[in-house]
Amino acid sequence: MTTASDNIKGIGFILVAFLIFSLQNIAVKWIGGGYPVLEIVIFRSFIALPCTLLLFRMEGGRGLPKTKQPKLEYARGFFLFISYTTYFMGLAALHLADVAAIRNSAPLFITFLSVVVLGEKVGPRRWLALLVGFAGVLLIVRPGSTTFNFGSIFVLIATLFYAFNVMTVRYLRTTDSSATMAYYSTLVYLVAAFILAPLAALVGEVPNAHPSIAFLFRAWAMPTFTDWLIMSGLGLVWASGMFLTARAYSMAQASVAAPFEYVALLYNVMWGFVIWHEVPTGAMWAGAILTILSGVYILYRERRERKRPLPTPNILV
Numbered sequence: 001m002t003t004a005s006d007n008i009k010g011i012g013f014i015l016v017a018f019l020i021f022s023l024q025n026i027a028v029k030w031i032g033g034g035y036p037v038l039e040i041v042i043f044r045s046f047i048a049l050p051c052t053l054l055l056f057r058m059e060g061g062r063g064l065p066k067t068k069q070p071k072l073e074y075a076r077g078f079f080l081f082i083s084y085t086t087y088f089m090g091l092a093a094l095h096l097a098d099v100a101a102i103r104n105s106a107p108l109f110i111t112f113l114s115v116v117v118l119g120e121k122v123g124p125r126r127w128l129a130l131l132v133g134f135a136g137v138l139l140i141v142r143p144g145s146t147t148f149n150f151g152s153i154f155v156l157i158a159t160l161f162y163a164f165n166v167m168t169v170r171y172l173r174t175t176d177s178s179a180t181m182a183y184y185s186t187l188v189y190l191v192a193a194f195i196l197a198p199l200a201a202l203v204g205e206v207p208n209a210h211p212s213i214a215f216l217f218r219a220w221a222m223p224t225f226t227d228w229l230i231m232s233g234l235g236l237v238w239a240s241g242m243f244l245t246a247r248a249y250s251m252a253q254a255s256v257a258a259p260f261e262y263v264a265l266l267y268n269v270m271w272g273f274v275i276w277h278e279v280p281t282g283a284m285w286a287g288a289i290l291t292i293l294s295g296v297y298i299l300y301r302e303r304r305e306r307k308r309p310l311p312t313p314n315i316l317v
Contacts, residue, residue: 010252014260017244022267024237025096026275027230028088036218037088038197040231043223045190047235048242052186055179055243065180069172076168076181077188079161080242084189085216087158092215093151096272097280100265101140102155104291107258108133109163111298114254117167126301129294136290139283147283151212166249166258173250182242259295 056065067073090099108130114120141152172181206217223231248257265288272278
């Protein structure tokens, strides 16, 4: 049974993981104009794979990580490959703040799937909160408006598959360590990128393509030394971020930890303003506030309905 102490530790891992992932967003947006997304993915995964083995050793493992649920591990790796590839494609077309604001829907997807997949109990008030949160997402994306950006679709796809990944972790946590999950996800990520890279190269660059599409089909180029270092650093970011995220959802209840992913919005707004002088729009803030409030209310209802007593003091109060 998940305890209050486990929930608190899981939340801490989430906060650190998303600070690390915000550095990944900066790097991809910085070098993304010169390389295709799959080239960046392959370079990153080559570095990340041995890093996951090091984490496995730190957990006391020997040899190569092994799993009793290979199908679930492979499925999780595929979910993450789709999630982060489409997420990077969205980064090519949107401001960091807009990407993070749309990404705020992840806790909503996760909470919904927690009910459908894990059987967690959600009352009518939390269902209403979910609807409010999704209304906030629509306010940010604004489909059909003149300001609609096609890159938003890729970020929503990324968010949905990320939620599937989190649900998979909940099943894997009883048999596989966080480092084992990070290893398999990186391995599947690398294999998938190698399979799809020749197909993308075969299609070739698409004239006048949307920036997200162009990022997928751009011609490969030899990285400069600085860009190679950045791509390699992404491997360290990926390995540590995936480890911390898997650790978080292995310890904490999904509907408790998920709303704290909203901290990613603050990280990305800060980096976008400092580096690219990006100023979020009023619609983005309004939609983000709705999704954040819905997530906070879901957390509040979860805590009220918990029947067992919580230790004091409690940092979540």
